Amino acid sequence: MSQETDGNTASARTVERMQVPQWRHRHVLDVDDLSRDEIETVMETTDAMSEVLAREVKRVPTLRGKTVVTMFYEASTRTKASFEMAAKNLSADVVSFASSGSSVEKGESLIDTLRTLEALGADAIIIRHRESGAPYVAARHVGASIINAGDGWHAHPSQALLDLYTLRQRFGKVEGLRVVILGDILHSRVARSNIWSLTTMGADVVLCGPTTLLPQLPCRETPLPGDLLPPVEVQPDIERALIGADVVMPLRLQLERQHAGLLPSIREYTRMYRLTEERLALARETAVVMHPGPINEGVEIAPGVAYGSRSVIQKQVSAGVAVRMALLYLVIGGRAR
Amino acid sequence: MTEKIIMTADDIRRAMVRIAHEMVERNRGAEKLLLVGMHTRGVPLANRLASIIEGFEGKTVPNGILDIGLYRDDLASRGLTPHIHRTEIPVDIAGRYVVLVDDVLYTGRSIRAAMDALFDLGRPEKIQLAVLIDRGHRELPVRADYVGKNIPTSRNEEVQVRMKELDGKDEVVLISPDSGQAANGKP
Numbered sequence: 001m002s003q004e005t006d007g008n009t010a011s012a013r014t015v016e017r018m019q020v021p022q023w024r025h026r027h028v029l030d031v032d033d034l035s036r037d038e039i040e041t042v043m044e045t046t047d048a049m050s051e052v053l054a055r056e057v058k059r060v061p062t063l064r065g066k067t068v069v070t071m072f073y074e075a076s077t078r079t080k081a082s083f084e085m086a087a088k089n090l091s092a093d094v095v096s097f098a099s100s101g102s103s104v105e106k107g108e109s110l111i112d113t114l115r116t117l118e119a120l121g122a123d124a125i126i127i128r129h130r131e132s133g134a135p136y137v138a139a140r141h142v143g144a145s146i147i148n149a150g151d152g153w154h155a156h157p158s159q160a161l162l163d164l165y166t167l168r169q170r171f172g173k174v175e176g177l178r179v180v181i182l183g184d185i186l187h188s189r190v191a192r193s194n195i196w197s198l199t200t201m202g203a204d205v206v207l208c209g210p211t212t213l214l215p216q217l218p219c220r221e222t223p224l225p226g227d228l229l230p231p232v233e234v235q236p237d238i239e240r241a242l243i244g245a246d247v248v249m250p251l252r253l254q255l256e257r258q259h260a261g262l263l264p265s266i267r268e269y270t271r272m273y274r275l276t277e278e279r280l281a282l283a284r285e286t287a288v289v290m291h292p293g294p295i296n297e298g299v300e301i302a303p304g305v306a307y308g309s310r311s312v313i314q315k316q317v318s319a320g321v322a323v324r325m326a327l328l329y330l331v332i333g334g335r336a337r
Numbered sequence: 338m339t340e341k342i343i344m345t346a347d348d349i350r351r352a353m354v355r356i357a358h359e360m361v362e363r364n365r366g367a368e369k370l371l372l373v374g375m376h377t378r379g380v381p382l383a384n385r386l387a388s389i390i391e392g393f394e395g396k397t398v399p400n401g402i403l404d405i406g407l408y409r410d411d412l413a414s415r416g417l418t419p420h421i422h423r424t425e426i427p428v429d430i431a432g433r434y435v436v437l438v439d440d441v442l443y444t445g446r447s448i449r450a451a452m453d454a455l456f457d458l459g460r461p462e463k464i465q466l467a468v469l470i471d472r473g474h475r476e477l478p479v480r481a482d483y484v485g486k487n488i489p490t491s492r493n494e495e496v497q498v499r500m501k502e503l504d505g506k507d508e509v510v511l512i513s514p515d516s517g518q519a520a521n522g523k524p
Contacts, residue, residue: 041420044422044423047422047423048406048407048423048424049421051425055457057457059457061407061408062407090407329407333418334418
């Protein structure tokens with residue numbers, strides 16, 4: 001975005017990746033559907049969108065005449081607003097639904113709701129749902145493009161992609177970075193999608209948290225074929241996990257977990273796993289702190305860290321609009337209805 | 338398909354030098370110029386023009402890249418999702434004489450899209466167009482200010498501009514279907 005303006009900045013550049021294959025995904029359901037090359041395409045498209053967002057008038061006519069509908073069965077601030085702004089910046093018409101206040105309250109099914117939206121003219125439907133797999137059901141039953149804004153514990157692809165973009169902006173590339181995901185991994189769709197995208201792009205991923213909140217990976221006696229699982233390191237000891245980390249990503253601790261008996265108390269969790277300044281000091285000098293939001297201040301992360309100089313949390317939010325513009329362009333930019 | 342070379346590397350070089358001189362002459366100097374190369378092959382052309390101008394005027398002309406992928410009117414009908422590259426214009430457009438640089442001028446739709454993009458970026462004082470090849474068949478009222486070579490073509494032919502920076506060598510070729518491929522055998 002900001003260049004050394006010697007007045008001739010374009011001269012040294014050549015065109016990278018000339019043979020870019022045509023985008024072939026109608027939906028965005030999870031990052032594990034994307035190859036490394038395809039993730040690169042999303043990143044490069046996001047670069048172009050970032051330039052649009054740096055303008056005074058943040059609008060291009062690309063999706064003029066297209067309709068984007070958001071259908072959120074679960075609460076959201078940043079994801080919902082981010083998708084809506086992304087669609088508007090591309091000149092699409094945006095209609096937003098939350099399940100409360102809609103006919104879902106009368107018992108209308110997911111498929112009927114989506115078919116109705118499609119019949120009303122939706123080209124893309126952005127869905128957040130508490131059941132894992134809901135967007136996949138949607139994709140099988142409607143012709144519109146489905147973008148998963150978070151399904152149950154399963155996936156949150158646009159979050160993983162914006163996290164990846166944020167890291168690329170900071171570090172240039174993600175390959176070889178030590179990324180520590182910290183907290184309730186088991187219930188986190190953000191963690192799952194990030195694990196896929198980060199390992200695909202060559203980062204070293206470390207999962208750290210109480211063993212009750214870590215996924216059960218198979219033990220050596222009954223190994224699964226290597227390609228079914230991404231290679232991750234599991235390290236329940238926070239100090240060992242953080243040594244040499246380039247990126248620390250604490251996850252929001254949902255306070256309900258204590259009631260489910262997975263934690264002795266929130267207080268004990270924060271004592272053992274809260275990301276404090278002292279613990280962050282174990283990471284590398286150049287390390288950054290990320291968080292998908294919303295933050296439980298003082299629970300999984302100390303406020304000094306969340307708002308400190310190593311935090312890129314706000315950058316994640318800005319990256320979110322650019323990434324979502326890129327995804328909308330890629331899935332509905334070229335399609336005639 | 339037959340390929341005929343219509344400009345050699347030397348032809349291209351001479352045309353570029355002539356265009357560079359015309360540009361500076363017509364604009365009475367290089368001070369307010371801003372070259373904007375249209376992705377893909379307009380970019381190396383714009384770079385070369387900037388170097389040539391620097392060579393004889395002693396002035397550095399700012400040089401940007403424009404990708405019109407977000408402004409095309411034909412996205413939906415072509416069913417394509419072209420790869421979008423970042424647009425980078427290093428200086429403010431306001432008050433500048435912008436010269437759009439592209440390899441081939443054909444229907445004029447790309448230039449229309451480029452102008453829409455430029456207006457979203459600011460208010461240039463002037464917009465001019467420099468192309469290496471004008472192949473005719475305009476569908477919009479667009480014309481080039483500076484032309485390397487005019488080549489009358491038919492719609493089933495293709496003009497390919499190859500550049501050292503991207504394709505390994507400089508040449509312009511005209512690709513025509515073989516006469517035996519025409520429906521009724523007429524050449």
